[in-house]
Amino acid sequence: MTEPAIRISEVHKAYGSRRVLDGISLDLARGTKLGLIGPAASGKSVLCKLVCGLEQPDRGEIEVFGERIVGKREVDLGPLRRRIGMLFQNYALFDFLTVEQNVAFPLEQGAAGTLSAETIAERVAARLRAVGLAGSEAKLTAELSGGMKKRVGIARATVADAELVIYDEPSAGLDPVTTQKIYDLLSADQARTGATVLAISSDVAALAGFVDEIAFLYDHRVVYRGPAATIADAPNALVRQFVRGDLEGPLDQAGPGMASLDRSIK
């Protein structure tokens, strides 16, 4: 049990001529929470997909729970993926299923389908209550607001008590109060299950209150990694600039903050 939950070494990934990740390395110990920040289109979501084997890297090695996943066949990745919960940036909810069926899906498909229907229904109901969606069980996902979809996504990612949970923007588009509620929920979940967490967010302040460490993805690499509590005073000037620029106002996350970052690099 000593091997890290995630070990990424020297991973390269490009789409056509567009470099996204260029020799990225990252280790994540079991039971820890890592936040990942970086400018828009820096490859954060791509990194999440690489970790789950949803995309294959061009070069490099990725191990999850000590298992190498690069070049593995789809059938063989199933058991490993069931140990991972994933909240997709744009929810990726099943639009042909109701809220309840969406959340039940990982339980129905997981663990060789050994759970009884009653157990599944119970756990789904408990999870929906936890994310504050009791009463919306029968709705189709098209009838939900963005924030509700996000919470369904969180419920689906955590319902099977995954050992590794990946949250891609759990708080994007939510108001500050809901954001805080979501992070409280994620913290409580993590404390309960002891899961390893990889969280991506552009709301660095809220993210810093949730994770132990923060890594900064920039220029196709992880350029900084340090404790979350002191991220605003990080020794790396890039990170300080990015984090502080981000805190100026909720509206200029990718606007003026980014422009000043670009200038400082030149």
Place this chain on the structure above:
Amino acid sequence: MSNRIEALGSAALSLVRAGVELWRVYVSTIAGVMRGFSRRKDRRGHGGRARQSRAQSELVRQLHAIGNKSIVFIVITLGALGMVMTYQACLQLGRVTGDYSQVGSQLLRLIISDFGPTLTAMMLATRVGAGIAAEIGSMKVTEQIDALRMSGVLPIDYLIVPRFIACLVMMLMLAVLGSAVMYAAGGLTAKYSFGVNPNTFFDLSFIRPRHLVLFVVKCLAYGAAIPIVAGFCGLRARGSSEGVGWATTAAVIGSSFAVIVLDFILSASALWLTGGDL
């Protein structure tokens, strides 16, 4: 010049790659069908009930969507074609010999060994092929396919296998229905436009077992090809709604084309196997 050769080369390469991928989808679908059957055997009575009942209700839903909802479409199109074909045949015969006694029996032979299954499949390729590609394609671009994979589900097993089985079954049923309607519509046309006696028209004596075998073989081949080509196009959708549009168009063209090519191959093989005595 060398640029053009390069472009040609890379086009050929991507065509070969697509072919290989299509073949893989086919093999995985067959493997998925097998897995489905063996799973059913293991799991009888305990565990996995939720998953299995979901799979069954999905199959029923697909049978309905592919079969029942195509009935009116198939009846109308094949009925109209049966009328037109008979009318034209009688018209020409009237000019030459005026003997209509063979029209019915020859039409039936033609319907069973070719037009029934092939026209039904062409209609199904447009209606069902487009539907499958649009459904799977939009799931692809909204990352629902990735979400399926995260639950350890194989997208081919979950999405293509039920459509494959439903299409195989319904292709056969619809072809029987379409052929019957086509023949009946022909008979009515012959009677009311040319006064052909129905007893002469509805003459089954020329049908031989080999015609029926060819009918079934063609139905199975088309029924397998349509969902696989359409599902393959759906899974290849990229980007956004534009990608879904592309996948839908490609599915209709690809599956109709597959039907025509299969028709040619199967008809030629049948002729060859029977030594021309079909």
